[in-house]
Amino acid sequence: MSEKDNTIARLEATAACLDLTIPEACLPGVVANTHLLQGYVDLICGMTLPDTCLPAYEYRP
Amino acid sequence: MTSLIDIAHRIRAGEVSAVQIVQQTLQTIRERNSVYNAVTRLLDERALKAAAEVDACLARGEQVGPLAGVPFGVKDLFDLEGLVTTAGSVVLKNQPPAKQDAEVVRRLCAAGAIPVATLNMDEFAYGFATENAHYGTTRNPHDTARLAGGSSGGSTAAVAAGLLPLTLGSDTNGSIRVPASLCGVWGLRPTQGLLPLQGVYPFAASLDVVGPFTSTSADLACAFEALSGQSVATDQDVSGLKIGRLDGWFAQDLAPELVASMDRLLDACADVRTVTLPEVARARAASFVITAAEGGALHLGRLRTQAMAYDPATRDRLMAGALLPAMPIVHAQRIRSWFRDVLHDTFREVDILVAPATTGVAPRLDQPTITLGGKQVSARANLGLFTQPLSLAGMPVVAAPLAPAPGKPVGLPLGVQLIAAPGKEATLLAFAQAMEKVGLLGFPCADATLNTQA
Numbered sequence: 001m002s003e004k005d006n007t008i009a010r011l012e013a014t015a016a017c018l019d020l021t022i023p024e025a026c027l028p029g030v031v032a033n034t035h036l037l038q039g040y041v042d043l044i045c046g047m048t049l050p051d052t053c054l055p056a057y058e059y060r061p
Numbered sequence: 062m063t064s065l066i067d068i069a070h071r072i073r074a075g076e077v078s079a080v081q082i083v084q085q086t087l088q089t090i091r092e093r094n095s096v097y098n099a100v101t102r103l104l105d106e107r108a109l110k111a112a113a114e115v116d117a118c119l120a121r122g123e124q125v126g127p128l129a130g131v132p133f134g135v136k137d138l139f140d141l142e143g144l145v146t147t148a149g150s151v152v153l154k155n156q157p158p159a160k161q162d163a164e165v166v167r168r169l170c171a172a173g174a175i176p177v178a179t180l181n182m183d184e185f186a187y188g189f190a191t192e193n194a195h196y197g198t199t200r201n202p203h204d205t206a207r208l209a210g211g212s213s214g215g216s217t218a219a220v221a222a223g224l225l226p227l228t229l230g231s232d233t234n235g236s237i238r239v240p241a242s243l244c245g246v247w248g249l250r251p252t253q254g255l256l257p258l259q260g261v262y263p264f265a266a267s268l269d270v271v272g273p274f275t276s277t278s279a280d281l282a283c284a285f286e287a288l289s290g291q292s293v294a295t296d297q298d299v300s301g302l303k304i305g306r307l308d309g310w311f312a313q314d315l316a317p318e319l320v321a322s323m324d325r326l327l328d329a330c331a332d333v334r335t336v337t338l339p340e341v342a343r344a345r346a347a348s349f350v351i352t353a354a355e356g357g358a359l360h361l362g363r364l365r366t367q368a369m370a371y372d373p374a375t376r377d378r379l380m381a382g383a384l385l386p387a388m389p390i391v392h393a394q395r396i397r398s399w400f401r402d403v404l405h406d407t408f409r410e411v412d413i414l415v416a417p418a419t420t421g422v423a424p425r426l427d428q429p430t431i432t433l434g435g436k437q438v439s440a441r442a443n444l445g446l447f448t449q450p451l452s453l454a455g456m457p458v459v460a461a462p463l464a465p466a467p468g469k470p471v472g473l474p475l476g477v478q479l480i481a482a483p484g485k486e487a488t489l490l491a492f493a494q495a496m497e498k499v500g501l502l503g504f505p506c507a508d509a510t511l512n513t514q515a
């Protein structure tokens with residue numbers, strides 16, 4: 001299975017969990033945007049933070 | 062179109078009536094909007110009725126608000142009583158009309174201002190271009206062959222073209238700052254949470270902010286006072302302010318003329334130092350991921366049933382966002398807390414940070430790219446390069462147009478971001494007005510410089 005096929009299979013499985021069907025016409029765009037987001041996810045997850053750095057749920061600058 | 066302060070003054074002085082101003086504004090929009098596609102709907106009946114009420118109040122000698130009779134427009138995501146809020150989409154067209162105005166619209170109306178038009182945007186505010194599959198592309202009034210920027214492109218183009226003296230927009234990742242910069246108008250992204258979002262269609266709720274656009278910094282201060290209820294002192298001494306020029310991430314790929322204009326601006330400041338923020342790429346990534354996830358979650362229900370009714374560019378991004386796993390979204394919000402603390406520490410050393418708003422002038426419509434690292438990349442996805450990281454920190458930012466270089470042709474607008482600590486809008490606006498007075502900030506209206514090359 002190619003990397004692209006893997007991505008599509010993973011996306012469709014996740015979408016099914018959310019009761020979402022990705023229309024065939026949308027797949028190329030969704031795959032492209034997923035790859036773009038994955039680059040940002042990799043950047044984010046590469047940063048280690050102390051456990052006491054909490055998510056900004058109640059954000060007040 | 063003259064400034065909103067001038068219009069309000071002339072109406073109060075009886076030199077012109079509010080009805081005349083509104084009629085003239087509606088007529089001007091009808092005659093000129095087709096060139097720019099900034100306006101989506103005109104509100105003749107409501108506007109003329111409100112204007113007549115202003116005139117009647119003045120005739121009776123009653124007190125009127127500071128913006129009495131000033132026409133304004135709103136991005137298509139602000140509720141206006143009796144109208145369906147489209148947010149630039151068609152999927153909301155069957156929603157019921159709004160029962161009341163958005164709170165910020167109500168505040169402007171309470172100050173006497175009059176809504177006359179709704180304005181184009183990227184669908185659901187997801188873009189930096191104002192290229193809308195349903196309502197068309199908004200063109201840059203300074204060169205109609207170029208992008209206006211987005212997502213509040215209708216709001217900035219309307220001010221730049223001289224159609225309106227005051228408009229409202231929203232900013233999640235740069236949707237006030239990017240189009241303000243490309244269209245050469247003033248914009249304000251206030252401190253996160255300062256202005257109410259009631260009646261504003263959300264995009265990424267934890268990052269969304271609303272703010273005004275005007276053609277002068279004094280007008281911007283006036284609009285901010287009406288929106289926030291805060292008084293902005295215009296006579297602050299700004300000569301002692303400590304200014305930080307953002308380096309590193311914010312110095313990449315800048316057009317030479319932008320660097321030269323920023324140099325001129327900062328040469329006029331007494332205390333300037335260079336500031337390099339850490340981990341800006343990750344801050345931008347966090348903003349990107351939070352936006353995609355929150356936007357995707359908001360639209361998931363409709364994406365299940367009406368996906369093909371969305372603008373394809375918006376739809377595919379929202380779907381990808383809805384499918385993100387939880388861990389990076391939570392981690393992005395943790396980076397946000399960390400980055401906020403970095404900015405707080407920075408503002409112990411400086412009063413105002415200065416950064417470019419974009420890398421250069423507005424991209425052409427037929428070549429919608431910008432150059433990053435020597436490569437041509439999509440403008441729609443990357444125009445927020447310098448604005449997205451700062452959204453994450455939630456600080457107030459004035460989008461300020463740089464003045465044209467003295468002795469040279471006016472050219473196309475370029476803009477900077479002036480950033481301050483939370484709640485320091487008054488300092489930013491005082492600095493902006495001081496720099497506009499000495500000719501370093503501010504850009505002429507497009508009716509003086511229009512280039513309609515196709």
